[in-house]
Amino acid sequence: xxxxxxxxxxxxxxxxxxxxxxxxxxxxxxxxxxxxxxxxxxxxxxxxxxxxxxxxxxxxxxxxxxxxxxxxxxxxxxxxxxxxxxxxxxxxxxxxxxxxxxxxxxxxxxxxxxxxxxxxxxxxxxxxxxxxxxxxxxxxxxxxxxxxxxxxxxxxxxxxxxxxxxxxxxxxxxxxxxxxxxxxxxxxxxxxxxxxxxxxxxxxxxxxxxxxxxxxxxxxxxxxxxxxxxxxxxxxxxxxxxxxxxxxxxxxxxxxxxxxxxxxxxxxxxxxxxxxxxxxxxxxxxxxxxxxxxxxxxxxxxxxxxxxxxxxxxxxxxxxxxxxxxxxxxxxxxxxxxxxxxxxxxxxxxxxxxxxxxxxxxxxxxxxxxxxxxxxxxxxxxxxxxxxxxxxxxxxxxxxxxxxxxxxxxxxxxxxxxxxxxxxxxxxxxxxxxxxxxxxxxxxxxxxxxxxxxxxxxxxxxxxxxxxx
Numbered sequence: 152x153x154x155x156x157x158x159x160x161x162x163x164x165x166x167x168x169x170x171x172x173x174x175x176x177x178x179x180x181x182x183x184x185x186x187x188x189x190x191x192x193x194x195x196x197x198x199x200x201x202x203x204x205x206x207x208x209x210x211x212x213x214x215x216x217x218x219x220x221x222x223x224x225x226x227x228x229x230x231x232x233x234x235x236x237x238x239x240x241x242x243x244x245x246x247x248x249x250x251x252x253x254x255x256x257x258x259x260x261x262x263x264x265x266x267x268x269x270x271x272x273x274x275x276x277x278x279x280x281x282x283x284x285x286x287x288x289x290x291x292x293x294x295x296x297x298x299x300x301x302x303x304x305x306x307x308x309x310x311x312x313x314x315x316x317x318x319x320x321x322x323x324x325x326x327x328x329x330x331x332x333x334x335x336x337x338x339x340x341x342x343x344x345x346x347x348x349x350x351x352x353x354x355x356x357x358x359x360x361x362x363x364x365x366x367x368x369x370x371x372x373x374x375x376x377x378x379x380x381x382x383x384x385x386x387x388x389x390x391x392x393x394x395x396x397x398x399x400x401x402x403x404x405x406x407x408x409x410x411x412x413x414x415x416x417x418x419x420x421x422x423x424x425x426x427x428x429x430x431x432x433x434x435x436x437x438x439x440x441x442x443x444x445x446x447x448x449x450x451x452x453x454x455x456x457x458x459x460x461x462x463x464x465x466x467x468x469x470x471x472x473x474x475x476x477x478x479x480x481x482x483x484x485x486x487x488x489x490x491x492x493x494x495x496x497x498x499x500x501x502x503x504x505x506x507x508x509x510x511x512x513x514x515x516x517x518x519x520x521x522x523x524x525x526x527x528x529x530x531x532x533x534x535x536x537x538x539x540x541x542x543x544x545x546x547x548x549x550x551x552x553x554x555x556x557x558x559x560x561x562x563x564x565x566x567x568x569x570x571x572x573x574x575x576x577x578x579x580x581x582x583x584x585x586x587x588x589x590x591x592x593x594x595x596x597x598x599x600x601x602x603x604x605x606x607x608x609x610x611x612x613x614x615x616x617x618x619x620x
Contacts, residue, residue: 158220159184165216170209177376178205183232190225192217195232202231203275207339275335276353276383281459282332288455290448293326296439300330303410304337308344308378314437316401316411320418321441324484327414330441331381334412344378351388358393371396375403378410385415386422398429405432420530423581444485450478452485456492467496473511480519491515527570527618529581535617536563539610548583564590565597566614 167175178201185193194213196202205213206229217224284304289297296319303317321327331348338346349357361370374380380400388394404411415422418440419433444452453474460467469492481487494514495506504510537544540559547560560582567578568590575587582590601608 155184155187158187161220162216165219166213169212169216178209185230185232187221187224190223191228192221192224192226193228193230195230197232199231202229204345205229275348276350278332278335278348280336282329283336284333286455286459287326287329287333288448288451290451291445292442292448293330296321296327296330296441299437299439300334300412301337303379303412304334306344306379306410312408312410315405316413316433316436318419318433318436318438319412319414319441320416320438321414322416322443322484324486325441325444326485327441328383329485331383331412331414334379335381338379345376346379346381347374347377348381348383350383351385354382354397355388355390355393358396359390362392371400374400375407375409377404379412380404380409381412383414385413386417386424389424394425394429398426398432401429401432411436417528418530421528423577444482444488446478446482449481449485449488450474452488453477453492456489460492460496464496464500467499467506469495469506470508473506473508476508476511477515481515483518487518491518529567529571529573529578531618532563532566532570535614536566539614550583561593561597562611562614564593566611566618568594570615570618 163179166179170179181197181201182205183195185195187193196205210227210229214224214227217227284297284301287297299314299317300319302313306312319327319330335346335348338344357370358367361367382397388397401411413433418438419425419430422430422433425433453469457467457469457474473495477488477491481491491511491514495511498504498510498514499506533544533547536559537547540555540562542556542559546556547563549556551557564578564582567573567581568575571578573581575590579585579587579590597607597611601611
């Protein structure tokens, strides 16, 4: 055994004693020594996943164990080795670990050599460093979601899980991705939990790639070793085998007391492509909706974005009357608000002109959209109709043919056809798996009755008003 290898064996023994057998086996068993040169030690691991976590949480410990053997060592270069040859490519410098500070925590780091696709997925989806709790503006529509996300982020390994999964749903640009990434950044900042942020697309890519490379078992085991799994845009999860694996992973993590955080653009009951068992498990945790941004919250977001811009452009000023105008007229989502500030910044800097109300009115005119009618969901129709006729939603979906259930069911189908863009077959599926001809019969029946039954016509109009308010 060479002197370097002998030292490496002693360093590993120190590390094992320092972190404990379980942690050592999980993170350091596959770490190899590549070489020692001057004040630098080169180490390698087989995956990006291991590299990013060791950098984020154990860099100082590895360095201190080496310094106990070699006081002159001041830097650890950690790389990802190729499955073919463990050579560091000269085009990319390895990420240094210095004594002065820890590297910025990250879930995705750049490998110095190719790694398999399934390991790439386990490296996580890219994180935006701007999307933290510090930059999240809290208002009436997102208070509960923010509080729940903070509670998850501040938990520690071994703490009891209060609600699982945490399921956040909202429309486009209302802040759900911001919250999920904030949970990931905060969860990775030093409490030794393994937090992994993945989009549904990345989860699918990883699972399919693992199947192709015959490493699906390792992929599953790695996922189930995560302390906090964060999945964004769940509505894009497709494919029966992928959904089945997601269901198994979800169950395994929750049953083991690990935290799962999920975001989607609709509640679990509206995820029609997912299996009923998955939807039921998702609904069994804390389901929180982030509502539309109120004018006060929009004003707060605008002020926050201006402050962020001033960090790089100290002379950038937006008068209060302009902020109030933008908050009043740009109503759809936070991305439009950020886009408005970016336009004013660009116009002001490139033309060397101060921001004025006239400039703002001209620059953001396409972001001032007419108010769209409320999007009505079939679940809302079923709930409102069931309440109106004093039956349960399960009655509407059942096969019961009694008069007190048949008429409300037909009314609900009629409203689903007239107030939504759903097709007849889809409406039939949402009403207990009925055939589209049953829905068509119900629609024609109610149309005929409404034209001659004044009381029913008024009832239907009342239901429409309730759903559109």
